[in-house]
Amino acid sequence: MSAPLIETQNLVKTYGRGSSVIKALDEVSLTIDRGEFVAVIGASGSGKSTLMNMLGGLDKPDGGDIAIAGQSLARMSKRALAYFRNETIGFVFQQFQLLPKKSALTNVRLPMQYRRPRLDEENERARQSLERVGLGDRIHHKPTQLSGGQQQRVAIARALVGEPDLLLADEPTGALDSKTSTNVMELLVELNRQGITIVLITHDKEVADYANRVIKMRDGKIVEDVRQGVLA
Template identity: 50%
Template sequence: MSAPVLDVRDVTKVYGQGDTTVHALRGVSLTVERGDYVAIMGQSGSGKSTLMNILGCLDIPSEGSYLLDGTDVGVLDEHQLSVLRNRKIGFIFQSFNLIPRMSALANVELPLAYGGVRPAERRRRAVAALGLVGLGDRMGHEPNELSGGQQQRVAVARALVTSPALMLADEPTGNLDSQSTRDVLDIMDQMSLSGRTVALITHEDEVAARAKRVIRLVDGDVIDDRRQAPVEGPPPSLLSGGVR
C-alpha cells in the first residue's frame, strides 16, 4: 500500500514564551489517504490556519512529525522544503495571489517555470489546465481584467498544473459571491471525483458540506473527525484526464 498523502503525528505548535505563550496546536494527529477530500473546520483561534501552514510546509511543528506523501518534512532544509512544496502541493488561497501584470497563462505557468520545465511543455500544460477550469478563452487576460471567480479559477489551474499529490485550499471561496462560490466548489468536486487529494480549510458549513470528511478543531485540538455524504456535485469532467 502507498503511504498516506498526509500523516500528522502528535503535532504541537507553541508561539511565544512565559505569559505570552500561545498553544496553537495541542498534539494533533491525522492521516489523509490518496484521493480523499477533507474539510478542516474551526473558528478564529481554533488552530486551523496554523495547521494549514504546517501541512503546506510553510511552518514547522514545535513537536511531533509530519510526513507529506511519505517524506518526513522535519528533516528537510529550506531548499528541500521549497522543492517539495512546488512538486507536491497545489495551493489555492482566499486572496488568489496572482501576479498583477502577468496574463492568466503566465500565472499558471509559474510553478512549472520554478520547477525547471521547458517553455514549450509548460505552455502546453498551462493551456490544458486553464481549459479544464473553463478559462480557455481568457488565457491572455491579466487579473484585473477578470472577475473574482475567474481569478480564483486561474488560481485553481495554477494549483493543478503540476499534478501535485495534495491540493491545499485555504478559505478558497472567502472573497467570492454566491455564484462564483458554487463554480469553484464544483471544480473542487470534480477534482475529488477524478481522484485528486484535497484538503480544504474553511469555517463555512456550505463549503465543508462538499467534502467527504470533516475534521473540526477547537483550541488546537481535534474534537471531531467524521465521514459524511457530500453534497451532490457535478459529474466528472475532463479533470479526470489531468494536465500532463
C-alpha cells in the same frame, strides 16, 4: 493498501513565550488518504491555518512529526521544503494571489519556473490546466479583466499545473459571493472526482459540506472527525 498521503503524529506548534504561550497545534495526529476531500473547519484561532501551513511545508512544527507522500517534513532544510512545495503541493488562497499585470497563462506557468529539472511544454501544460478549470478561452486575459470566480479558477489552474499530490485550499471562497462560491466548490468536487486529494480550510459550514470528510478544530485540537456524503 497503500500508505496514507498525509500522516501527522502529535504535531505541536506554539507561539509566544513564557506565560503568554499559545498552543496553535496541540498534539494533533491525523491521517488522510489519497483521493480524499477533507474540510478542516474551525473558528479563527482554532489552529486550522497553522495546520494548513504545516501540511503545505510553509512552517515547521515545534514537536511531533509530519509525513506527506512519504517525505518527513519536520527536519527538511528550507531548500528541500521549497522543492517539496513546488512538486507535491498546489496552493489555493483566499485572495487568489495572482500577479495582476500578467496574463492568466503567465500566472499559471509560474510554479513551473521553479521546477528542477524544468518540465517540457510549459505553455501547453499551462493551457491545458486552464482548460481543466474551464478558462481555455481566457488564457491571455489579465486578472483585472476577469471576475473574482474566474480569478480563483486561474489560481486553481496554477495549483494544478505541476501535478501535485495534494491541493491545499485556504478559504478559497472567502472573497467570493455565494453564487460564484458554489461554482468554485463544484469545480473542486469535480477535480476530487478526477482523483485529486484536496484539503480545504474554512470556517464556513456550508463550504465544508462539499467535502466527504470534515475535521473540526478548536484550541489547537481535533474535536470532531466525521466522514459524510456518498463516499463516507
